[in-house]
Amino acid sequence: MGKHDSTFNGKCLMASEQRFYGRRKGRPLGTTLQRLLTETLPLFRLDPSISVAQQFAHDPADVFLEIGFGGGEHLAELALARSDAGFIGAEPYINGVAKMLRHIEEKGLRNIRLWDDDVRKILPRFSNECFAGAYIMFPDPWPKRRHASRRILSPSMMETLARLIRPQGMLMLASDDPTAKCWLLQAATSHPAFSWTARRPDDWRNRPAHIPKTRYMCKAHKEARTPCWFSFERIA
Numbered sequence: 754m755g756k757h758d759s760t761f762n763g764k765c766l767m768a769s770e771q772r773f774y775g776r777r778k779g780r781p782l783g784t785t786l787q788r789l790l791t792e793t794l795p796l797f798r799l800d801p802s803i804s805v806a807q808q809f810a811h812d813p814a815d816v817f818l819e820i821g822f823g824g825g826e827h828l829a830e831l832a833l834a835r836s837d838a839g840f841i842g843a844e845p846y847i848n849g850v851a852k853m854l855r856h857i858e859e860k861g862l863r864n865i866r867l868w869d870d871d872v873r874k875i876l877p878r879f880s881n882e883c884f885a886g887a888y889i890m891f892p893d894p895w896p897k898r899r900h901a902s903r904r905i906l907s908p909s910m911m912e913t914l915a916r917l918i919r920p921q922g923m924l925m926l927a928s929d930d931p932t933a934k935c936w937l938l939q940a941a942t943s944h945p946a947f948s949w950t951a952r953r954p955d956d957w958r959n960r961p962a963h964i965p966k967t968r969y970m971c972k973a974h975k976e977a978r979t980p981c982w983f984s985f986e987r988i989a
């Protein structure tokens with residue numbers, strides 16, 4: 754089996770053949786969001802034929818990846834705070850992509866490229882150690898054991914992230930779901946290329962300073978779902 758493959762019912766699957774179980778479409782989009790998808794998305798869509806750094810006009814030293822950016826609030830704030838860096842976001846939910854494009858337009862962002870599909874289709878194209886870090890924020894929890902294979906942070910995803918994140922780079926994971934907190938931690942702590950940076954409980958209980966507060970996080974707090982923040986370093 755190749756490096757980026759996994760199994761399903763005992764069969765070998767290429768990463769690109771793995772099924773995506775989330776939603777691709779939500780409510781019909783209004784004219785502004787529809788226009789953004791038609792006119793703006795082509796300008797910001799990741800070009801799979803060139804390298805990660807070449808995606809951006811400013812040739813950034815640091816490029817970060819966010820897997821499953823949802824409506825893009827977190828990614829947009831990160832990109833605004835680090836205009837020197839580049840950000841690649843993957844999200845197959847087209848309504849989320851349209852909202853991300855609205856953030857891009859409203860904030861005048863130029864350092865974001867979008868992949869509007871399953872991230873697993875594009876990851877094999879990226880070269881080794883091309884990212885300074887990656888974010889997986891509040892992934893779909895898939896709490897049932899029979900749905901465990903749908904969880905985004907599988908052992909093969911950890912293997913891929915170990916290849917893509919450069920030494921001393923970071924992997925940031927967050928969740929407000931009790932089951933997802935466990936499988937995120939289990940997957941990341943069991944990979945030898947990553948070290949959990951937490952030294953005391955406050956390190957995973959408190960939102961790291963560079964992570965922007967989003968509406969989702971506020972809602973989670975209001976509904977007594979406590980987010981945890983797991984920060985890992987890619988060790989050499």
Ligand SMILES: C[S@@+](CC[C@H](N)C(=O)[O-])C[C@H]1O[C@@H](n2cnc3c(N)ncnc32)[C@H](O)[C@@H]1O
Binds near residue numbers: 821
């Ligand atoms: C629960 S939402 C969280 C969204 C966002 N990160 C947030 O904090 O609000 C999880 C997101 O991950 C996306 N997702 C799931 N599997 C994915 C995959 N294979 N590639 C890219 N995105 C994925 C889903 O479409 C969904 O929007």
